[in-house]
Amino acid sequence: MANTHTYDIVIVGGGSAGIAAAASLRKRNARLSIAIIEPATKHYYQPAWTLVGAGEFDITKTERNMADCIPKNVTWLQAAATTFEPEQNLVNTDILGAIHYQYLIVACGLKIDWLAIKGLYETLGKNGVTSNYRFDLAPYTWQLVQNLKTGVAIFTQPPMPIKCAGAPQKALYLSCYHWEQEGLLANIRTEFHNAGGVLFGVKEYVAPLMEYITRYHAHLSFNSTLVEVDGPNKKAWFDVKDEQGNVTRIEKSFDMLHVVPPQCAPDFIKQSALANSGGWVDVNQTTLQHNQFSNIFSLGDVCSSPNAKTAAAARKQAVIVAENLLAHSAKQEMTTLYNGYGSCPLTVEKGKIILAEFGFDGKLLPTLPWDSTIPRKSNWLLKKYGLPWIYWNCMLKGREWLARCKNT
Numbered sequence: 002m003a004n005t006h007t008y009d010i011v012i013v014g015g016g017s018a019g020i021a022a023a024a025s026l027r028k029r030n031a032r033l034s035i036a037i038i039e040p041a042t043k044h045y046y047q048p049a050w051t052l053v054g055a056g057e058f059d060i061t062k063t064e065r066n067m068a069d070c071i072p073k074n075v076t077w078l079q080a081a082a083t084t085f086e087p088e089q090n091l092v093n094t095d096i097l098g099a100i101h102y103q104y105l106i107v108a109c110g111l112k113i114d115w116l117a118i119k120g121l122y123e124t125l126g127k128n129g130v131t132s133n134y135r136f137d138l139a140p141y142t143w144q145l146v147q148n149l150k151t152g153v154a155i156f157t158q159p160p161m162p163i164k165c166a167g168a169p170q171k172a173l174y175l176s177c178y179h180w181e182q183e184g185l186l187a188n189i190r191t192e193f194h195n196a197g198g199v200l201f202g203v204k205e206y207v208a209p210l211m212e213y214i215t216r217y218h219a220h221l222s223f224n225s226t227l228v229e230v231d232g233p234n235k236k237a238w239f240d241v242k243d244e245q246g247n248v249t250r251i252e253k254s255f256d257m258l259h260v261v262p263p264q265c266a267p268d269f270i271k272q273s274a275l276a277n278s279g280g281w282v283d284v285n286q287t288t289l290q291h292n293q294f295s296n297i298f299s300l301g302d303v304c305s306s307p308n309a310k311t312a313a314a315a316r317k318q319a320v321i322v323a324e325n326l327l328a329h330s331a332k333q334e335m336t337t338l339y340n341g342y343g344s345c346p347l348t349v350e351k352g353k354i355i356l357a358e359f360g361f362d363g364k365l366l367p368t369l370p371w372d373s374t375i376p377r378k379s380n381w382l383l384k385k386y387g388l389p390w391i392y393w394n395c396m397l398k399g400r401e402w403l404a405r406c407k408n409t
């Protein structure tokens with residue numbers, strides 16, 4: 002009896018990367034049978050949540066029905082992938098059994114570990130504790146920013162890697178800008194506690210960002226990791242590491258706390274044969290083909306490629322995966338190579354953005370031939386109006402405008 006769950010290509014995850022890859026494949030070959038395994042009924046445009054947290058974007062416009070995002074003639078299998086059997090070319094799911102494939106694309110994003118910080122989960126959305134990393138909490142960030150007139154506002158960043166590494170400090174800049182415009186900045190002490198040792202991983206952007214840190218009188222604490230929160234008593238604890246590696250736990254009081262929790266690969270990926278030692282899907286960073294299983298590819302936040310985990314990266318990666326998968330299936334050489342492009346629009350003030358675009362090893366890869374370290378109004382307009390439109394109408398539809406890496 003024929004197996005009803007057999008496809009040429011199975012994609013695990015219907016987020017930014019999975020849908021973009023499906024659309025790019027469908028565009029290149031309409032005859033392929035493609036299925037997306039995805040349990041969620043909603044699809045999110047997460048990059049706008051930073052703007053939602055600053056009252057600059059309507060949260061409802063960041064959410065669409067998954068059914069409306071799955072490309073035409075692609076089958077949506079509404080289930081969660083649970084385990085992989087790569088030698089058998091199958092994925093097991095929670096409610097639909099085994100799904101067989103010729104090629105597998107893994108694009109299930111990463112896990113935000115809300116439970117890794119003691120006391121955090123139960124106080125999110127109340128007691129002044131928020132995070133732009135969740136759909137339902139980003140509007141609460143804006144509520145807190147508007148209501149705070151005096152006191153202490155703390156913003157945190159966990160150890161790398163995280164999705165959109167600039168997002169923790171974007172929340173700081175936009176909040177400070179609001180307080181500055183309201184004449185409240187002198188009454189509010191702002192602190193940025195970063196588990197890492199630098200403000201931003203690409204050195205060219207550090208100096209212009211520091212100008213805003215100075216302008217907003219923000220206090221920087223590097224190597225300072227949030228470990229515990231007591232919401233009702235408005236206290237937070239940080240482990241601070243000194244140059245000798247000694248760790249001291251310090252207590253802080255806050256009136257507003259914007260938290261970005263640690264992030265890692267989803268458990269079912271970590272525990273699978275597809276993972277590298279760090280838990281991520283183990284791919285060749287230029288072809289995005291799995292290092293061990295040649296009929297498996299991966300893109301988006303879950304893959305091991307050391308690029309900035311962004312939707313901007315997934316947009317370029319979708320082209321790489323579509324072309325290399327089809328080349329491999331036609332027994333041709335894979336010639337479309339990923340240069341590590343990722344982008345982080347750093348919202349340093351309302352109306353201006355430093356558009357950081359860079360590839361592997363922090364190599365600057367600006368789309369336009371001007372100095373990308375300068376904050377620009379045009380970048381703000383791109384982020385607020387242009388990129389959401391490009392996301393819904395191009396990236397998720399297989400229209401690959403400016404989506405090819407420059408070296409391909």
Ligand SMILES: Cc1cc2nc3c(=O)[nH]c(=O)nc-3n(C[C@H](O)[C@H](O)[C@H](O)COP(=O)(O)OP(=O)(O)OC[C@H]3O[C@@H](n4cnc5c(N)ncnc54)[C@H](O)[C@@H]3O)c2cc1C
Pocket residue numbers: 013014015016017018019038039040041046047048049050051080081082083108109110111133134135164165168267269300301302303310311312313314315344345346
């Ligand atoms: C606050 C914030 C700000 C950001 N700012 C920017 C920005 O300015 N620019 C930018 O480019 N990017 C930004 N990003 C990052 C960007 O949103 C992500 O990098 C991008 O969404 C990654 O796409 P993905 O498909 O890998 O993961 P996701 O879009 O998260 O999708 C993963 C999908 O996999 C599904 N899934 C999970 N488990 C399973 C399973 N077991 N089986 C099947 N499916 C599963 C999920 O339901 C989900 O639909 C930001 C993100 C946040 C949170």
